[in-house]
Amino acid sequence: xxxxxxxxxxxxxxxxxxxxxxxxxxxxxxxxxxxxxxxxxxxxxxxxxxxxxxxxxxxxxxxxxxxxxxxxxxxxxxxxxxxxxxxxxxxxxxxxxxxxxxxxxxxxxxxxxx
Amino acid sequence: xxxxxxxxxxxxxxxxxxxxxxxxxxxxxxxxxxxxxxxxxxxxxxxxxxxxxxxxxxxxxxxxxxxxxxxxxxxxxxxxxxxxxxxxxxxxxxxxxxxxxxxxxxxxxxxx
Numbered sequence: 001x002x003x004x005x006x007x008x009x010x011x012x013x014x015x016x017x018x019x020x021x022x023x024x025x026x027x028x029x030x031x032x033x034x035x036x037x038x039x040x041x042x043x044x045x046x047x048x049x050x051x052x053x054x055x056x057x058x059x060x061x062x063x064x065x066x067x068x069x070x071x072x073x074x075x076x077x078x079x080x081x082x083x084x085x086x087x088x089x090x091x092x093x094x095x096x097x098x099x100x101x102x103x104x105x106x107x108x109x110x111x112x113x114x
Numbered sequence: 115x116x117x118x119x120x121x122x123x124x125x126x127x128x129x130x131x132x133x134x135x136x137x138x139x140x141x142x143x144x145x146x147x148x149x150x151x152x153x154x155x156x157x158x159x160x161x162x163x164x165x166x167x168x169x170x171x172x173x174x175x176x177x178x179x180x181x182x183x184x185x186x187x188x189x190x191x192x193x194x195x196x197x198x199x200x201x202x203x204x205x206x207x208x209x210x211x212x213x214x215x216x217x218x219x220x221x222x223x224x225x226x
Contacts, residue, residue: 004156033214042202042218043157091156102147103204103214105156 002026004106006092012112013082021077021109025094032075033103034067035091043091049075082113119217120203126223133190135220137203138183144206146179148188151200151219160188160201193224 005024013019025032034046045059049069060066064082069075079086089110093103120137127133137146145164149157163170163179163186170177176189190197200219 035216043204043216045215089155093157102159102162103157104159105149107156 004092004094004104006090006106006109008109009107010110010112012114014114015084016081018078018080019082019111021079021090021092021111023075023077023092023094023106025073025075025092026104027073029094029096029104030072031095031097031101031103032069033093033095034075034077035093036061036088037091037108038088046077046090079111082111084113087111087113120201120220122220123218124221124223126225127193129193129195129224129226131193133193133197133222133224135188135201135222137186137188137217139186139203139205140184143181146186147204147214148175148177148186149202149204149216151202157202190222193222195224195226198222198224 004026007022011019030051032049035043036046037043047060047067048056064080067075067077077090089108091105091108093105095101095103120135125133143165145162147162148160150160151157161170161172161175161177163177165181168179174191177186179186186203188201200221202216202219204214204216206214
């Protein structure tokens, strides 16, 4: 089946505006992860969803960041009142189950805050 | 803080040579994974090695794991220009179902 998809591919916004990033995981995958990657850097964990359990939000950098996962499938990452330092590539990944399984990554959303 | 730390940060080799990248981590793990990233986009899973394994092969890739030294190495043999990418190791910090921690990566350039 199809892999992980993300939209939009690119997003340019003005400082202070809100943005929503979408992730469609592989069908049947119960685990979903969001990461942020600044230019030339490694991945920074943001949030993790597993089935119907409460998400692990320990990586969210501030209360401007939030995410939800509806019906155990599609996830939306929302950044409110964007700042220039939020500019990065936001990557979503899913895995079949929890338990340290292989993660399948989407192509990412490149966010630029002017 | 980053659990996995790769070295070198950047590596440049000629086509046909072998490339070795290393990863060190700090706490106990259940498994360690290596990923490749082209052009700053999505990562592709290469290989997973569990804590009770010492070596694993996949095509031209060879991964070793030394839990006593908390380190792993990724060897790419007979490199090709298409291997040019960033390579990341990821560890689960010993917590099943928890987040993975990725290192900053090694940027590999294979020159034709």
